[in-house]
Amino acid sequence: MIVFASCIILFLIGLYAVVTKRNLIKIAIGFALIEYAINLLFAFVGFKRGALAPIITQLDTPHNFVDPIPQALVLTAIVIALGTTALMLTIIMRIYNRYKTFDIAEIRKLRG
């Protein structure tokens, strides 16, 4: 329970950065933190106490593995997170080149 709760705390820290920070890089960091929190929560849900990683090494013994499906889904999500982060940072760099600031309040003022 503590394990799931700390994932939720990490999610809330990321959400705090996204909602209340005025610096665009801080907002990107907040998105990255949210991604970590969700990936970690998924991986924790599939954990089985005393089990091994889901790789078959011996054929005759009965398999005692952790749940492989959350791991497969998170594997996909981690890679997609890199793509979205790269695109977000590129857009942030374009915004900086145009307005010479990361402050979203300033950027809103300079419009038009």
Next chain:
Amino acid sequence: MIELYLFLAFMIIAAIVATEIKDLLSAVISLGAVGFSVAIMFILIQAPDLAIVQIVIEVLTIVIFIAVISRTTHIDETIGKKLSSTHICAIVLYAFFTILFLIVMFRSLQEIPDFGNPIMKIASEYIKLGLPKTGGANIVADVILDFRALDTLGEATVLFTSVIGVVALMRKSGRKK
């Protein structure tokens, strides 16, 4: 499992530092600390595939962040400024939705199985059929490359779409002076 709790505490402290520090380069390094502690936790919960991918992706993320910061500025000038009305409004909204979210989360955490005892209804089938049907010893690789290959195709599509977006935004030729 005591090391898992230590890494969770370290992760949360590093996350708070990453959001609150003034120097953006230090914030990105703290983000790297969070990512690598996540990778170590993946090893601790018996997910070596995830740990490998997480380390590679983490390094790439930090490189991209530092490339952007080195081309722009590394001081967060917004920290310590006076709070505007929209900012206070955002904080109040955040507090409200946090309370709502925590209520929903508290209820749903009671529904999901406890840490360490997952429901493995579909997974037991995959573990049983993984080696005979696909010939792969790694069940995670069997799932992403055979049983759910269309999911991986979608992932590749998203990745290449984002690469096209980055290339289109970064190109030098064809831009108006």
